[in-house]
Amino acid sequence: MSKPSQTARTRRAAHSQAQRQRILDAARQCFAERGFHAASMAQIAETADISAGLIYRYFSSKSELIHGIVEAQMQALAADIEARQQDTRPPVPCVMEILAQPCHLAGSGGDMPLEPTLKLEITAESRRDPLIAEVLARFSQQIDAAIAEWMSRPQAEGGFAVPPAKIAARSLALRALIDGLKQRLVREPEMDMAAVEAMLHDVLPRLMGD
Incomplete structure (x- = not known):
């Protein structure tokens, strides 16, 4: 044969x-x-x-399906991070874009957003399911690495020029700010984004300054 x-x-x-x-x-x-x-x-x-x-x-199982959905999201994140590494705009417009951009599943043609409520449910399920927890841990590490690179980049290249000794603490602060705003937007989708942008212009320099 x-x-x-x-x-x-x-x-x-x-x-x-x-x-x-x-x-x-x-x-x-x-x-x-x-x-x-x-x-x-x-x-x-x-x-x-x-x-x-x-x-x-x-x-x-359903758990493996969730695993597949989160893995797809990780692929989309990796592509997004690679694109942002070439972004030389000031930090505030970049953060606003992160807040406004829905998460899309890789492989679905870019038109399959990952619902904010579903993201929260996956996060909650990770506390009970080690497989999902492991995927989200890798997902989080990718975000942390991208933010750390952003922190260290010179201001002329769209970064914060944070000294190496302070990158970990400042990265944690920025991650907490972005994650908190994203969760707030889930609860309040009609939030005044102009007010958010004004807050970022005020807070980011203070957060990243010495």
Whole structure:
């Protein structure tokens, strides 16, 4: 019996990836609408218009589905960080862009936002699920590394020119500020962003200054 051709293997791999992404998109929708524990694999299968049995060919559990969603988000973050490393604008416009930009799942064509409420639910679930906790820990490390690089960059290149000895503390402060504002925006989506921008112009120099 002849071996499958390279074209056939490539076609099967592409189909498998498309099915996996279809399931992830359906899971994201169901988790956002019903919550992590209320959404069932049967509902996810119905949303994806496939059989529940087919889901288990790609994902063994709901926890693994969440793992896949967070992994996709990490890929999107990595691409975003790489792009921002070339950004030489002042810090305030960059922070405003971070606050305004929704998180999108890699592989979904850029039109599949990760719902803010779902992000909070995933964070809460990480306290109970070691697999999700491990993924979020790596996700957090990527953010911390990007912020530390931003801290050390000269002001002329859009950074804060923070001395090496103070980078860890200042990075923690900026991360706390951004994370806090993002969670506030989940609760108050109509927040006055002009007021937020004015606050950043006032607070960031104080936060990063000696």
